[in-house]
Amino acid sequence: MIIVRYLSRQIFFPTFAITGVIVVMTMSNWLRRWLEDAVSGQGASGELFVIILYYVPLFLQEALPAGFLLGILIAYGRMYSEYEMTALFACGFQYQQLVKVTLVPAGLLAVFLWVNNLWLSPWAQQHAAQAWAEQDSLTPFDLINVGRFMKVGNNGQVMYVGGKSGDGQLLSNIFLVNSPEEIYYAQGGEIRVDRNSGARYLVLTQGVQQQGIPFQGEFNLTDFREYGVKIAEQQKRPRTRNRNISTVDLFKSDNIKHKAELMWRILTPLNILVAVFIAVPLSKINPRQGRFLKVFPAVLLYAVFNFLLNDWDKNVSKGRIPLEYGIHILQFGTVALCLFFTALPSWLRKRKHG
Structure with a gap:
């Protein structure tokens, strides 16, 4: 239990810090456009930052698993480079136990993501849509400040x-x-x-x-x-597809796009587990190599997985891929490949000496 708490602490701090950075970076493009609209008199700037907060739960769906992946790499990479992992393994701690311990914080984050995906994010998107509607209902004259110089246009x-x-x-x-x-x-x-x-x-x-x-x-x-x-120019609003529909309404709907959205909300928290099986093997380094040696290949691998996941989901929502072969196929396939390549060196050594 002490090891679980210690490793969880080591993982959570970089995870939350990196997730925050990813969310800010993801939001920066829309933020720039929204600020331009507010400055050019196309929106009330006072409401802008409230609307921005409504989009945080939506971006957490993909940012948190990515942050967790990097959190594991940084935390375990540091422990390998400072011989903490060597000391743990010398005391009888096994690699399988390391994976099981890592699944504890992964499970907590997955539960949070389920709450976020099924309730918090749709609720926030509904309020964001309402806020945008209120902004659009303002006439150009509502946004004119009498007696003050103001910037208009770009x-x-x-x-x-x-x-x-x-x-x-x-x-x-x-x-x-x-x-x-x-x-x-x-x-x-x-x-x-x-x-x-x-x-x-x-x-x-x-x-x-x-x-x-x-x-x-x-x-x-x-x-x-x-x-x-x-x-x-005309105001540009973000497209969030069916993200503002409540989960209860998605359950009742027979629309293929709604079913794909429901599947996305239920299954994307499993990306946390995918991050575990990618990051834990790649976090193992030789202390002389430096703790960040395998960060780039791990990030590249997860980026490819995330790109394929979004493309797969898009094809499911358009009916090109049956719902039975939804994004869970890609998730479980990625985990299976990670387990295979993790076990392959050990199997080859046993076969060589056997």
Whole structure:
């Protein structure tokens, strides 16, 4: 029991740290897009960080097994390099016992993932979808800050709005700066959304366009009645397929995509076991080789497994692969291959000396 607690502690600390890093890295691409939307006036930035938290359970489904794999490699690699494993094996501790002990923290994380997949992640995705719907329901005028300079679009444009009409449909006293050489002033204006492309345009009325810088080369002032300036592209929302459907509803559904999603939620916690049978053999190193010698091949092997898993799941959801041959085939096949190659050297030695 002391060994179980000690090894679990050694594994959990790097596992949680690495999982956090993976989640942040996975979220960074969407985070960049969401921040661009908020800055360009396509979303309320105050709600952005709440929405981000709703996506954490979804990314934990794949990040936690990967973090656990690296946690084992780092923890056991350190113990091999500092002769702690040598001392354990010298006291009669067997390799099979090491695998069994590693399955204890693996089981705890698998139970957490089942709770996350079956309840927490769908609940969070439902709230994320609701938050996005509230964001989309905001009109362009709701996002205008009167009396303040604000950045619009992705090209460094800056806009100032002096006021809004009582019904919030018209703007007044508008300054728009495209660049130091191109400035617009208009008495009124409005924001229009192209129904086909989803792009947003600022339409200025009764204004003046300034081109150039006074007393520096060519300088022009042009009056206009109406002038439209594109300020933002269509908002991009993440696609989460059927991830926001409750597990109870998935059980009741006969839709092939829903059944594939249910299988994904039930079976992906078993990736924790796959990580055990990949990482434990590869964590064994010669102290002179360095503790990180086999990290790259282990990560590469798991990355290939994870890619095939997602591709397999996609084909199951499209009906190309029968449900009976779902992702569990790939999971158990990977474990079987790991066990085979782990036992092969010992079997060859016995045969050679037998």
